[in-house]
Amino acid sequence: MFMMRTFLSGALLSVRFCLYLCAVLVLLPGWAVSQPADTPTSPTSFLPRGADTSGEKIVGPFTLPAGKYAVFHTSHGDFIAVLFEDRAPKTVANFVGLATGTKPWTHPVTLAERQDPLYNNTLIYQIVEDILIRGGDPLNKGTGGPGYNLEMESSPDLTFETPGMLAMQKAGAQSSGSRWFISLTLFPDWQQRYAIFGRVVGGLDVVRAISRRPTKRPTIPLDPTIVNSIEILEVPLGQQAKAEFSEEEGRRVLTVDRNFAEAVSHATPADGMTTDGGTTAESVTTATAQTTGEASP
Numbered sequence: 519m520f521m522m523r524t525f526l527s528g529a530l531l532s533v534r535f536c537l538y539l540c541a542v543l544v545l546l547p548g549w550a551v552s553q554p555a556d557t558p559t560s561p562t563s564f565l566p567r568g569a570d571t572s573g574e575k576i577v578g579p580f581t582l583p584a585g586k587y588a589v590f591h592t593s594h595g596d597f598i599a600v601l602f603e604d605r606a607p608k609t610v611a612n613f614v615g616l617a618t619g620t621k622p623w624t625h626p627v628t629l630a631e632r633q634d635p636l637y638n639n640t641l642i643y644q645i646v647e648d649i650l651i652r653g654g655d656p657l658n659k660g661t662g663g664p665g666y667n668l669e670m671e672s673s674p675d676l677t678f679e680t681p682g683m684l685a686m687q688k689a690g691a692q693s694s695g696s697r698w699f700i701s702l703t704l705f706p707d708w709q710q711r712y713a714i715f716g717r718v719v720g721g722l723d724v725v726r727a728i729s730r731r732p733t734k735r736p737t738i739p740l741d742p743t744i745v746n747s748i749e750i751l752e753v754p755l756g757q758q759a760k761a762e763f764s765e766e767e768g769r770r771v772l773t774v775d776r777n778f779a780e781a782v783s784h785a786t787p788a789d790g791m792t793t794d795g796g797t798t799a800e801s802v803t804t805a806t807a808q809t810t811g812e813a814s815p
Contacts, residue, residue, distance in 0.1 A: 574681075575723040582759040582774070584781065586610070587751040588617065588684075588716065589772060592642070593744040594728055596772035597721025598751075598761070599684045599700075605673040606715035609686060609693065612668055613715065616696055617748040623696070624665030626657055636664060636696055641742040645729045652687065653745055654697040667692040668713070676714040678705035682725065684716035700725055720761065724770050756781055 586601045603610045615621025619635040636656055643660055644652040655662040667689040676683075683701045686693035693713045700718060702725065718725055732740040753759045757778040763770050 574726060576720055576763055579760055579762045580720065582719075582751075582753055582761055584753045584755045584757060586614070587719075587753070588613070589749040589751055589774070590721075591746045591749060592724075592728070593746065593769075594731070595721065595724035595770040596763070597718055597724045598772055598774075599682075599716040599718045601684075601716045602673075602676065602714070605676060606671040606713060609668060609671050609713050609715040612695065613698070614750050616664060618750055621664075623656075626662040626665065635747065637745055637748045640745050642728060642739065642745065643742060644737050645731060645733065645739050646737050647730050648702050648726065649729065650699050650701050650703075651725060651729050651743075652697065652699045654687075654694070656696070658742070660697070663689070663697060664695040666695045668695055669693070671713045671715070672710045673714070674710070678708050678712075678714070680704075680717075682718035682722045683714050684718065685712040685714040688712065702726055702729055721763065721770060721772060753778060758782070 582598075586603050587598055588601055589596060589598045601610045601613070612621065616623060616636040619633055622631055622633045623636050624631050637654060640653060640656060641658040642651050642653040643655060643658045652660065656664070668686065670686075670691070670693045678685075678701050681702045681704075685699060685701070687697040687699055688694065688711070689697075702722075728743050731743070734740050751759070751774060758781045759778050760775040761772060763772055765771070
């Protein structure tokens with residue numbers, strides 16, 4: 519009887535150990551994904567707590583000068599980024615192709631080749647309050663991609679010295695083929711380490727609000743923001759577009775007038791006013807950097 523009890527006790531302990539080991543093996547990969555090695559939690563330089571970020575919210579109409587833009591339509595509001603096509607041409611072309619469905623890509627699970635907009639209905643799967651947001655993964659975990667990586671493009675005049683920089687995430691020594699992030703603070707240690715290819719020029723307040731949403735685990739959103747689509751807008755040389763945010767069901771929604779007007783000369787961006795009394799997207803970003811004591815690149 520004693521031997522039987524000893525045997526049963528040992529078997530029970532073995533079963534418990536196996537269950538514990540299985541739980542660790544199941545949970546550990548998810549924890550690793552939720553904490554990428556380059557996720558900053560204590561940046562070298564950051565916005566002081568309580569810093570004035572009110573300048574990030576655009577009120578009233580504003581002007582979009584000639585250039586290429588990406589309008590992010592999300593479940594928690596819209597924001598718009600100018601794309602640096604001249605300084606990161608390959609990265610911008612790849613991003614535009616995946617956003618519009620004109621560039622083929624391979625699904626990381628099914629391995630099926632697809633040619634639909636990759637970014638549609640993906641999630642902003644990782645957020646760090648007032649530091650960054652991440653998206654662009656067809657798996658919504660931070661491990662997926664379009665089936666290829668990109669050569670990293672960098673330009674010495676593109677830096678993380680102002681909030682709202684749009685850049686590709688790393689994939690070894692290369693850039694991810696699809697995963698992007700937007701910075702919300704300063705990262706002097708990240709210069710030349712990531713391919714910066716754009717900057718948020720409207721709706722930075724929306725991006726910051728997304729970064730502040732509740733999380734489970736340290737950086738996984740409890741109710742992830744859905745990127746419904748990324749719309750590509752091109753304002754021809756010598757013309758300009760009028761844009762304006764409105765409130766719809768608690769969301770900031772961006773409307774751009776596609777009837778482009780002839781560009782007019784305007785005052786320096788630092789004073790924030792055009793000759794027709796409007797505000798330029800560039801001037802809003804520059805003014806925000808000045809109110810927080812930061813330099814605009």
